[in-house]
Amino acid sequence: MNKIALVIGGCRGIGRAISLELSNQGFYTYATSRNPMHVKAMNGVTPIYLDLTNQESIDNAFAEIEKNHGKLDILVNNAGMSIPKPFEDVNATELESVFRTNVFGPFLCTQRAFPMLKRGGGRIINITSILTKRALPQNSIYTASKLALKGFGDVLSEEWFKYKILTTNLVLGATYTDLWKDVHDVSPKDMLNVQDVSRAAAFIAASPLDVRIDEMMLTPPKGIV
Template sequence: MEKKVALVVGGLRGIGKAVSCKLAQSGFITYATSRANVQEISEDILIPLQLDLTCEKDIHKVFEMLDEKHGKLDVLVNNAGISSPGPFENADSNEWDSLFQTNVFGIFSCTQKAFPLLKEQGGRIINISSITTKKPLPQNAIYTASKHALNGLGETLAEEWYPHKVLTTNILLGATYTDLWKGVDAFSPEDMLDVKEVGRIVSFIASTPLSVRIDELILTPPKGVL
């Protein structure tokens, strides 16, 4: 049986790496991207790719390679994103331009370029979004706005692309423990989602037959939004 191919955008750190590793363990040929220099990264089960979402040339190069090497794509995971917490009145246009270039415009470009490969045999797009789009948190206005844009894209493409057997899922994540939380007072791993559980859920969706739509999932720790 021909192996399925997955691309995890932002797949070499934190949540993205847990997702990439679980997909690879589940039998997917898994490409994981980072804007850092991946030549210094050694992974046994992942194929690292350098991809700066603010660089259209990088994006084109990645999908051109996938087309030449595989001629298809089975799963696209849009995980990459940056945050810029703080009072909105103190934000400047450079700050929100940078955030939207990564969280929105770069992801939009990846999704558009993935479509010809996804529709070859049908496939899934899995967007890693945020619970803040349901339960807003103060001082996260720009980040939350960017995730609303991602949700809107996913919801619309779920209707626009299902005739091509290209299905879209928005995953709205609650507080998830990564290295970024180490040493931060009042935040304990026990009170947050484990990245491995997120990886398990993404792998489950990726492996689900295309006869089933999973438009949205909300994942939170037992305590809910922290």
């Protein structure tokens, strides 16, 4: 039986690359998006609607996977957003939006995944950022949200290993996606590409459950950008 993987935010950019690579490696892969326009067929990947900011939407998505398979082997918490600006200019709506997507959503998805992962053991992969290691200006809210996700993953590594549920924080340096295409003075050659990330995620996903990989860090040669 194929192992079942779910990539949150798996229909674009880094998430899409991870979804396709997991499918190529033999996982039955679901990829989520909260934008109905992005929920469309990919080769070997099943798209599914999921709004991280809505508990009912989260429950419905997981219920569908549970009905179809009765279990989950891999959860990738990839969805995220950033509003880069000086902290003094950040308003409450922006702050809440980033944390609902980058923190509360992954927390709720992981909690909902727990009984499905517990049935046979599995892995959680949290996509975090090099900014949790090295601070950069105008990224206070994004960095704080990714530090929350990192801390969450660190605790789950100690809390859930007894169920054979292992957590990895996959720490990424700057990775080129469409979000960077209109940014001046940024070259794709100085950044990771999404295939670099997808290969690392697939390696973690395929590793046997008697091996912990608490953290893996990928950076381009320059370290960040």
